[in-house]
Amino acid sequence: MTLNIIWYVLFVIIIAGYLILDGFDLGVGILHLFIGKNDTERRLVLNSIGPIWDGNEVWLIVGGGVLFAAFPLAYASLFSGFYLAMMLVLLFLILRTVAIEFRSKREPQGWRNLWDIVFSLSSLCIALLLGVAFGNIIAGLPLDAEGNIHIMLFEMLKPFPLLVGITAVAMMAMHGAIFLLLKTGDELQQRVKHWAPRLMVIFFVLNSLVVAAVFFFQTHTMENYNSSLLLGLFPAIALVALIVAWRMVRAERYFVAFVASSAMITLLLFSGAIGLYPNLLISSIDPANNLTINNAASANNTLRVMLVITLIGLPFVLAYTAGVYYFFRGKTELTAESY
């Protein structure tokens, strides 16, 4: 039992790591076309994430692996049920990776424009699809007694999941803008300065709508909050973190703003995870079909082995990730190796 809770928390932490890290580089991708006005600027934008985007994406792969190992029934139901949506996510992940790598390999402007568009659009679509998927998970899915989800791609595009999807795009764009404030200078930074507060306002409005929609229409996720009001601290502190991020952007203390924005993303994700607990996937057909952290989990032996693996591995991961970020700190400069 305890192991299952530990794994639920660890899984959420890994997804939070993904949203914080790949969140800003997806955000940089979403903004890429608007922020960079010429080739040099676009290269600066792209190279701000150049040495780190791949490490960031690993958090998603590890999240998938951890879900497979710790909660295999949820892994199997989710990805087979979301088959075509997941196929689209994979398509855009592939296109985004090659766009980053291919873009600056040739000189012609047409070639570079093409890959700029692919990079930006695929970043946007990944953020949107992940948000829509998360919206569907909160709203509940047609999960039958065998644990299978029967849903068509277009059935996933209901108003609430779409709202969550657009909010996810806004969140990553905002987070990416704050990251770009750290990494750019001069005219380019001025342009980001123009956009960052606006994106924060857009995100705030959209996210308030999501919260309202959850409060009024997704009441099944409010049960845990009703039973312990203290849990309300998670969304409350998320709001505080957003305000801090806003003030720090205004005060041009971008590093603190970035930390605040990261904290907000983590707290928002935990707020959602608290709403779901102890479910991983909620059935809209019959609550008895819900996949929970207990009935969808691997046996204790596996959970214990995995915990040892994670406790050995993760400290190293955090140490060298921090080291690499520290090494590439400061404003982005273009060198012979750059994209």
Next chain:
Amino acid sequence: MNPEMLSRLQFALTASFHYIYPPISIGLGLIMVLLGVLYIRSRNPLWRRMSFFWVKIYALVFAMGIATGVVQEFEFGMNWADYSRFVGNIFGSLLAAEGVFAFFLEGGFLGLMLFGGRRLGPRMWLFATFMVAFGAHFSAVWIIMANSWMQTPEGYTVTVTDSGARAVMTSFWEVMFTPSFLSRIGHVLVSAWMVGTSLVLSVSAWYLLKKRHLEVAKAGFKITIALFFVLSLVQVVVFGSESASIVAEYQPSKLAAMEGLWETTDCAPMTLIGWIDKESGTTKGIQIPCMLSFLVGGSTDTVVVGLNDIPEELWPPLQATFMAYRIMISLGSIFIPIGLLGVIFYYWQGRIFNMRWLLWIFVLSIFLTEAVTLSGWAVAEIGRQPWIVYGVMKTAEGVSPTLTTAEVVASLSIFIFLYIALFALFIFLLNAKIQHGPDELEEDKPVSALPDTFREVFGRPRVS
């Protein structure tokens, strides 16, 4: 076609296309480490120049590996949900461990390796390169553990739960070190090193033929030719035959299909070239008497099980397994004489540099090593059929129950078009890099001024 067959095709396509790239990440990674060591020991700028050239190729290959690799992690859940439910306890743990231990390592240090050449001193750059190469090797270890468990499962019991049967881990140690793991990881790593060395040999031979970048090309031969020969020998003599005897012991249906052996017999023959005639239940071609028995058991008296003693519904696709195996062993054996000729004429006063026919063979070697590697995987995976976990679960039982034919047709079509386009672009860009060749060594700063210890790296002043 039904969703199962289409899913098998899709997995075969995506896994094969992906596996073009990781052997290069592993093999070329090893050579990048070698170049770094050579430069630090000799301070000869040639090695540094070569590092700068090959790291660009490495970046391109690695990006293709990442792009196509992410598919693999999610395809088990998408197309093989019932398989995932059954093996999540075990197979899932190995994939998760690969992520935690290997992918993070590669992903974390890749940025330093690709962007650190002119920002890090040679020791620190070598450190980053080593970590990426180590991550690539370590990743192979976990994935071969996972695949070996599918071939020769151990360390588990099957328990029946409310939601169906599950393979539950009884010993993680036995899960990691199944009987086939050690010989298979050796087989895979040696093949990856052969792909890496043959890539360097291929590009170097091309430059020699075109009379370009001669210094770099000759140095390329110098560091790889002997290694290539030794690896080709080790592969056949040690790991190839070791793998065959383990297949004989644990997967008799696979061995019978690989060899096209119908009757259970001692003194079983080995077919060099031939084909399976399923109608008449015979295998036609050139055969060496008793060779198979000798190969799998070390003695001509060893009894090998034939297809006639295995129920037909447990046969893998015979012709495909048989032919893939023929391609693997016949091409695999050719590398020994090729490597030997290369070594002889390289060390005999560098005569190879003027032997155009031999250089052309080396230009082609990268295509051959890649082809052998992929056909080896075809033997392993097609030969395991109809099982997804050998002897425990059938492939047909593993497919996602919700999957429709239309869905897999859609995803398979996307993959086919996408991968054809990507491969064309990859070859185009790779060729452009190779034709451009290594740049002259330009340094913004003298090498000695670059931070070359952890203290210097982390103590440097802010850039701005």
